[in-house]
Amino acid sequence: MSTATREAAGPGGARRPRIRRASWRGVVTVAGHEFRLRVRTGRWRWLLGAWFAVLLAFTALLRWALAETRPTPVTGPVPGPGAADVPPPAPLGTPMLGGLMLFVLGLALLVVPALTAQSVNGDRERGVLATLQVTLLTPAEIALGKLLAAWLTALVFLATTLPLVVWVMVEGGVGIARVVVTLLVVALLLGVMCAVAQCLSALLARTTTSAVLSYLTVFAATVGTVVVFALALPLTTTTEQVTERVPVWDDPPPGEAPGGPADRHAPPPHPPGQGEPDRWETRTYERSQVRPERVWWLLAPNPFVILADAAPAAEPRFDPRTGERLSNPLDPLGEIATAVRDARASEDPQAVPGIVPSGPEQPEPPRPDPVWPYGLAFDVLLAAGAIALTIRRLRTPVRSLPRGVRIA
Amino acid sequence: MGETAVPAAPEASPAAGEGISAAHVRRTFGNVVAVDDMGLTAPAGQVTALVGPNGSGKTTLLLVLATLLVPDAGEIRVAGHDPVREPREVRSRIGWMPDAFGTYDTLTPREVLQFVAAAYRLPRDRHAARARELLALVHLEDLADRPVHVLSRGQKQRLGLARALVHDPGVLLLDEPAAGLDPRSRIELRGILRDLAADGRALLVSSHVLAELEEIADRAVFVDGGRTVDEHDLTELRPTQRRPWRLRSLDQESLLSRLDGLGVTVTGQPGPAGVDVMLAGDEEAADLVAALVRDGVRVVECAPAAGTLEAAYLEMTEGRR
Ligand SMILES: Nc1ncnc2c1ncn2[C@@H]1O[C@H](COP(=O)(O)OP(=O)(O)O)[C@@H](O)[C@H]1O
Ligand SMILES: [Mg+2]
16 A cells, blocks of 8 residues: 655645645555444345346357357267368367356446445535544545445455356366356456445535436446547548559450450459559549548447457367367357457558458467557546545545535 | 543543634535634633534534534644544544434443443444443443433433443533533533533533523633624633623512612512622622612522623624614
8 A cells, every 4th residue: 555645735725734645554444344334224135136047048048049059960960071170179168157147247337336435425414424533543544445345345246257257267268267257357347336336425415316327337438439439430431542553454365255254444354463464544533431440439438349359359269180270169248349449440451341362371460569558547547536526525624615515 | 443541431631722723714515614714712621612503503613623524714723633633633633423323223332332442443342331431421320221212302311421431532622512401401411511611621612592601611612603793701701791690689669669779670570589780890799789788678599680691692783783
């Protein structure tokens, strides 16, 4: 814990020492107290039970649906030469992990505001905040302790999903790194949401207002970013003059059957490199194009995007008999990641469809640069700002109170 | 981190001689002037009553003294420190009991007190012992391990007082501590507060019920409309104060005729409880009793009919009218 103390005062508070310190012991005191209060008040057994039941049902249905739609050999493995043609079935773990973690994140983002959005103003309404503020606990200790308790509560929900994650791993196709990273990212994102909801509860006088705003924040981060991205995309359209040099052959090359396609601009029928074109023509046309690389960052803070993109790529599968690379199974995380990475990477003019040189001997292009570091950094900074604001709001003695608020 | 060593043992005497002094305190909320110009002194070893009607700014003044609100203006020292510039110093030396306070309903009184002990950074091995001492002090041992929500209002009030005493503060700010207490608890509270003052602590107790403060206050500060209107030392005031006295004798007729003969005016209607007369202090009362007895009136009772505080308050409001 930081023990930095800033004695300097900002404008307006020139007489007031600013104590920013927080001791680990103070934070733990508040967190333990808050956690005990939470455990005593809620109907946790029911809530956690319902939570687990919903996720269990989801996972079971997902597995059933995936097993139904998985392409499998019609008659099962047949001994003989034909058996080698049937690749081994794709493991179900890859799509299951993606589906489960996205679902858990979505559900948890609905639970967190309910856990945290009344943390500060609810205490003030109940008349217990001021009695905390007159003790030797610092504002930072109160804010961080409360946040820790809220986060721990959210993590208890996350921990309840661990049996399902084990099930997914048993299904195969997911490495331990993928599981650990996704769980860590979800945990971190829940912490961010806790910090933001707690900040709203410190800023707003009414508990209902802060709860509603917390849900709106979740909505903005999840749906709002996608909508804004979609709306911003047409605005990025650029029109450019494209000048191309095109090879022209005046006469059909010898040996071609006459009466072939009359298009003079048709590519040469012989393989490239054979037969020089007669001349080159310059053609200019306008091409309009959306430029997602200018607005990809709108998607970056989206928690689902961060989760999907931060997950390590599924490992390539090879046919054990032929050594040939097999197509990866359906992977929701990988698909989201590819979509946002492509959006970010599309500025390369080579990537414009039709000009990309392609061929079987082309090496697989490297995975484009990731998006998640930006999104996660943004979200973590947001949380840090939220915590700082909460601490500010908990500082006493106070000069100005929001209208209609009594400190005690 | 710099932990302030807080004297935790009840026998450790708090810093004596450092009570509260405040002058020209002002605090507004938008265009509402809650405290206009208040000043008071609450010396150590005494109970100072902060008396005033509802809405006169008592709670706001206590919030300023308790390091929760910044005053717009004013000179304040609480336990030798400035609550605005040195809130931590002040906090380690004051106990504050708000008028309307919430409790953690699902915790037990013991858990509440142990948490507060941790919040005041008492040494960890002292938490349990301190909670036990305080539960004994406010007579909540029987309920120590029941959830707080089963406590009555008066019992919660006592828990609130115990919470304010956890770190053995030298200055106590109590906002309407007797509100909701039954007569028995009120008498007990009186005993506790007198003991705390006898230890050398400064107590500032607000109330709008004068009878509540009558027996415990050494001093009284009257406030109205956000201003201090009067400040009295009650021990000095008592013997010379002009207030109604009640006389009762075996024969009311002879008492009334004798009073008439002595030229003493009777206030109000004489009733079975006795006859009220206005007297200027203890001397006059003693003289009157002597005269009545000498003239053969069989006096059975002669006592102040109104408390010192009430009389002072009435006099003050009369003077302002
Ligand atoms: N936070 C606040 N915002 C606006 N007005 C307030 C606030 N706190 C107190 N007041 C007003 O200040 C006045 C004094 O209130 P208070 O100090 O609670 O009086 P008392 O405790 O003597 O009854 C009242 O008129 C009250 O409405
Ligand atoms: Mg009040």
